[in-house]
Amino acid sequence: MKNIKKLELSENYSVFSPADGQEVGNYPLMDRAAVDEAVQRARERFPFWADVPMTERRKILRKVASVLSENADYYAEIIARETGKTKLDALLADIYSTLDLLKYYSKKANKLLKPVRASGNPLLPGRKLYYRFEPKGVVGIIAPWNYPFTLLAGPAISALTAGNTVVLKPSSQTTESGLIFQEIMEKAGLPQGVIQVITGNGSVTGQALVENHDLDMIFFTGSTQVGKDINVQAAKRLIPTMMELGGKDVSIVTRNANLDRAAHGTLWGGITNSGQTCIGTELILVDRAVYDAFLTKIVPLAKNLKSGREAGQVGSMTMRSQFRIVEEQLKDALEKGASVLVGGKVDRDQKGLYFPPTILVDTTPDMLVRKEETFGPLLPVIPYDSLEEAVRMANQSEYGLSGSVFTTDMDEGRWVANRLKTGSVNINDVLVTYAYPSLPFGGVKKSGIGSYHGEIGLRAFTNVKSVTEFGWNLKRELFWYPVPEGGDKVAASLLAALFSGNPLRRLTSAVRAGIQVIQIAWSRRKQ
Ligand code: NAP
Ligand code: MG
Secondary structure (H helix, E strand, C coil), X not given: CHHHHHCCEEEEEEEECCCCCCEEEEEEEECHHHHHHHHHHHHHHHHHXXXXXXXXXXXXXXXXXXXXXXXXXXXXXHHHHHHCCCHHHHHHHHHHHHHHHHHHHHHHXXXXXXXXXXXXXXXXCCEEEEEEEEECCEEEEECCCCCXXXXXXXXXXXXXXXXXXXXXXXXXXXXXXXXXHHHHHHHCCCCCCCEEECCCCHHHHHHHHHHCCCCCEEEEECCHHHHHHHHHHHHHCCCCEEEECCCCEEEEECCCCCHHHHHHHHHHHHHHHHXXXXXXXXXXXXXXXXXXXXXXXXXXXXHCCCECCCCCCECCCCCHHHHHHHHHHHHHHHHCCCEEEECCCCCCCCCCCCCCCEEEECCCCCCHHHHCCCXXXXXXXXXXXXXXXXXXXXXXXXXXXXXXXECCCHHHHHHHHHHCCCCCCEECCCCHHHHCCCCCECCEECCEECCECHHHHHHCCEEEEEEEEECCCCCCCCCCCCCCCCHHHHHHHHHHHHHCCCHHHHHHHHHHHHHHHHHHHHHCCCC
């Protein structure tokens, strides 16, 4: 907070809780000058932080976990207030997943970032080869509002663990989540300026961060459209980006599924966090042989789900703009012949953005709800006739974030999992790939570029530097100038000795090469 007050500010903005309309906070809308100053400060702090030994960084991670877990209830309350989600959603998805990542990196970061030995080459003997992982520098992170804490903490913790400094822009709707993250980090001993949270909206503050010339990497989580625009700008300055974008995830329920688990799982996958989960179930595809039986399982479960401030099982949506998209998709589906089995009617007397959990049937591929990301509690159930058809329907999407398959036949499950064009798949599960910090998390196609979490994800915040070390006290190498007489003949013998497919040829060439090398060494002994 201190950092922000020092910077030049132009105006302020207020955030209101989507659950009850009450003001959550009022924050400075940071302009370009303020953003540039934050990046400059991050640049100045970078050499210091990059030099802090990993043991110290890991100590801070452990302390962060301790501060966060001891005050989890307090922080969950703040996250719930600005998003409208239930406290349980905040505790499980935002706080627990962050704690798990902290624990994983505090245990493993040393090993994951240790230099890696590489194998040698007989033409260049005597060298020790390895590659090192060095921090990139200043990482700009832009985060969304749906899981406002974990989706900024995840990349920020990864970037900081790898030795980068961070300038972080939360979504303006969830500014407080960014500020509490900085507060927790600094309470745990992270020196000032190593992470700075900048407050403001996308078009002013976010844009200023993207246009800053002194960033070494941009990590963006949000919509595909904004992600594309950011990539175009970053490409002009050759700044690497990592993109975690939208999705249209499919859950496939086969005729061999445990239908109870499939109904519970897909309902939770589609409705948790009011459907505002990038890897949430957006479409449920069910084998026609078990379609009716599946509906008789999921419909009563969905009917029992209460949304609303009193009920507390399903929270409110967070953004009015997103609420309108869900309303629009429902209207479009109904106009084109879909039917509602559960929900579908917004209670206008409810204060807040409460959209009832809704199950749709009789949808067709031309409907918006089938083609576009919904990001709300609207779940079409669609029958299919063969698994090939189900996989084809799933892969038709321009997105490729995640997906799931429900079956008691694990071979069948793997068959589907291997064919889905997505960044992750769950068999008899939903959403859990994100919950394992050891698994890389990312999407393909229009769902993103790159992955974070796990070994790959931590290393993604580094530059790889290859190093060779040569310790023999030799004056020069065989082929260095002046080129030895008959050098081409030696080279030909060596290549045949190493790569010929004929073992006898390899042997005779090796002997010839050995003699030629000794002759050269002898003729050079006085040079
Ligand atoms: P969004 O509009 O793209 O916003 C995401 C972030 O970018 C916010 O911080 C926003 O700031 C900022 N922003 C907006 N315009 C910007 C610009 N021109 N320059 C720089 N920053 C800008 O996304 P959203 O609609 O809030 O979030 C929902 C989307 O995120 C969905 O498509 C969802 O699937 C995707 N998502 C993906 C993942 C994943 O891991 N793949 C996870 C969660 C969400 P303001 O909000 O302050 O304007
Ligand atoms: Mg938006």
